[in-house]
Amino acid sequence: GAGVSQSPSNKVTEKGKDVELRCDPISGHTALYWYRQRLGQGLEFLIYFQGNSAPDKSGLPSDRFSAERTGESVSTLTIQRTQQEDSAVYLCASSLQTGAEAEAFFGQGTRLTVV
């Protein structure tokens, strides 16, 4: 596609429910990143993929968070048993390769609201 696409754009969910957030990176980009942005804050790194592998999951806030990537393309971030503290904008970015030499392109994010 022309850019990084994220869906849904907005999601309201009840506390305790599971949610899935989707990211479609730019075609051919092997590196994919997930960030969380709480209201009025900067971006907090969650996890990255090199191809379909996630070498470092230490940025995930808790074991309720998981992510996967298939076909070196689409990635999903799943939050189980959502809590109000999970309310935030979740941003995805992709780049040709890992390392800051390769420009990262961002999607428009998914705004998650847990009520």
Next chain:
Amino acid sequence: AQTVTQSQPEMSVQEAETVTLSCTYDTSESDYYLFWYKQPPSRQMILVIRQEAYKQQNATENRFSVNFQKAAKSFSLKISDSQLGDAAMYFCAYGGLNYGGSQGNLIFGKGTKLSVKP
């Protein structure tokens, strides 16, 4: 661990005037990239300008330029001839190089909200 600090939560500038946004960072690496991103209400992060630490010359992109002081670990953004469309959140970010073992994730400051007055 690397850190990025933006000490100005909010800034305001008159249209057509110049404004400078501050950023300091901390790292033990000798080569890396620094970035300024703009985030309008649409939420999408837009790359404004980037600087490789290895290069001494300050990066410029049209009305946007940086003052990179490597020894002081300072990386400020100057916006000249400010326009109404420049109003947004601006984030400073640090990125490690792939050959240094970095996975490439960016480390962001907390942002500066820029308002432009007509």
